[in-house]
Amino acid sequence: MGSFAKRGPMSKLSPAELEQYVFSRTGDANENLLVGPREAEDAAAIETGAGTLVVSTDPVSLAVERIGRIGVAVASNDVAASGGVPEYVVSTVLLPEMDEDVLDTITRQLHATCKRLGLTIVGGHTESVAGLERPLLSLTCLGYTDRFVSTTTATPDDRVLLTKGAGIEATAVLASDFQEQIDADEATFERALSFFDELSVMAEAAVCTPVATAMHDPTEGGVLGGLVEIARASDVDLVLDGEPVPVRPTTREFCAAMDVDPLRVLGSGALLTTVPADEAAGTLDALEEEGIAATDIGHVGAVSGNAPAVVQNGQRRTEMVQDGMYALWE
The missing domain is CATH 3.90.650.10 (PurM-like C-terminal domain)
Known part of the structure; x- marks a missing residue:
C-alpha cells in the first residue's frame, strides 16, 4: 500500500506526500491490524480467527485491450509477494461511457485470468463515469498466509x-x-x-x-x-x-x-x-x-x-x- 497512484500516464506520490496525506490519516486504530499503510509495503496484514489476511488494491488504466489480464496479475502479485495465497478479488470497472463491447472484453479477461490463477471474483462495482479518458480498472485481492513477508526486513549479508x-x-x-x-x-x-x-x-x-x-x-x-x-x-x-x-x-x-x-x-x-x-x-x-x-x-x-x-x-x-x-x- 505504498502507492495510491494510477497505473497509467501518471506517477507515484512521493514518500513525503504519502506520509502527509495518506499514512497519517488512517482512521481508528485496530489491534488486529498487523501491517498497515507505509512506504514500499503493497499489502496490509490483518489478524483474523482464520489466520493472517493479506489485502492489496491496485488500479490499472493502460493497455486497454488487455487491462483485465494486467489488473488481476498486479493485484494478486502484491498479496503473493507478501507471502499470501491469493484467493478472492473485488473488481471495480469504470468506463468513460457505457460500451458493451469494451465491458465484455474486460469482464471476459477478468473471468479467464482469475480462473487460470485459481481466484474468485466475489463482488465489485461497474459504471460509466463522465470525464474519464479511458477505462479504469481497480482490483482488490485478498488471501491468507501463515508467514507474512515484508519489504522492511532484508538483512545484511542476504x-x-x-x-x-x-x-x-x-x-x-x-x-x-x-x-x-x-x-x-x-x-x-x-x-x-x-x-x-x-x-x-x-x-x-x-x-x-x-x-x-x-x-x-x-x-x-x-x-x-x-x-x-x-x-x-x-x-x-x-x-x-x-x-x-x-x-x-x-x-x-x-x-x-x-x-x-x-x-x-x-x-x-x-x-x-x-x-x-x-x-x-x-x-x-x-x-x-x-x-x-x-x-x-x-x-x-x-x-x-x-x-x-x-x-x-x-x-x-x-x-x-x-x-x-x-x-x-x-
Whole structure:
C-alpha cells in the first residue's frame, strides 16, 4: 500500500506526500491490524480467527485491450509477494461511457485470468463515469498466509534474487500501445505480447516465501525502483555485485526503440527476494525445478552512506525512481 497512484500516464506520490496525506490519516486504530499503510509495503496484514489476511488494491488504466489480464496479475502479485495465497478479488470497472463491447472484453479477461490463477471474483462495482479518458480498472485481492513477508526486513549479508527479468510488463505494454512507433516484425510483436501471460508471480512467491527475509514485486519504476524501495524500507544498501540484471533481448529492443531504460519501466512479472546467503543456491534450484528463471544479482549490506541506497558500479541511488513509461503517453 505504498502507492495510491494510477497505473497509467501518471506517477507515484512521493514518500513525503504519502506520509502527509495518506499514512497519517488512517482512521481508528485496530489491534488486529498487523501491517498497515507505509512506504514500499503493497499489502496490509490483518489478524483474523482464520489466520493472517493479506489485502492489496491496485488500479490499472493502460493497455486497454488487455487491462483485465494486467489488473488481476498486479493485484494478486502484491498479496503473493507478501507471502499470501491469493484467493478472492473485488473488481471495480469504470468506463468513460457505457460500451458493451469494451465491458465484455474486460469482464471476459477478468473471468479467464482469475480462473487460470485459481481466484474468485466475489463482488465489485461497474459504471460509466463522465470525464474519464479511458477505462479504469481497480482490483482488490485478498488471501491468507501463515508467514507474512515484508519489504522492511532484508538483512545484511542476504543475497538478492530476481526472477524472470526486468521490464516484462513494459515490453508487453509497448507492444500493445506503441506498435506504430516500433519497427519490428510480426513474430517479435507476438513474442512481446506473450509476456502478458507471464505477469503473475504467484508461483515464484510460493517457492520463496518459506525462506525470504523480504519480497517485493517491481511495478512502477521497474526493477531499479523495486530495489530502491526495499533498500529504503529495510534501511539497508542493496549492492548489485552478482550477475547483471537479466533483460530479455525483446525487452532491450523495444525499450531502445522507445528510448527508455529497461531497469526503470513497468516491472510486473518479476519478483525481487532477499534470502539468507546459505539459502540462495537452494532457492535458485527450487525455482529452476518449477521452470522459473532466476538470477542472484547482489547482496544486502549495511548502509554505507547518508541514506539507504542501491549501489551499482560504485554509484549510489537513494531516491525513488520515476518510471520511464509515463512520458510516452503525454
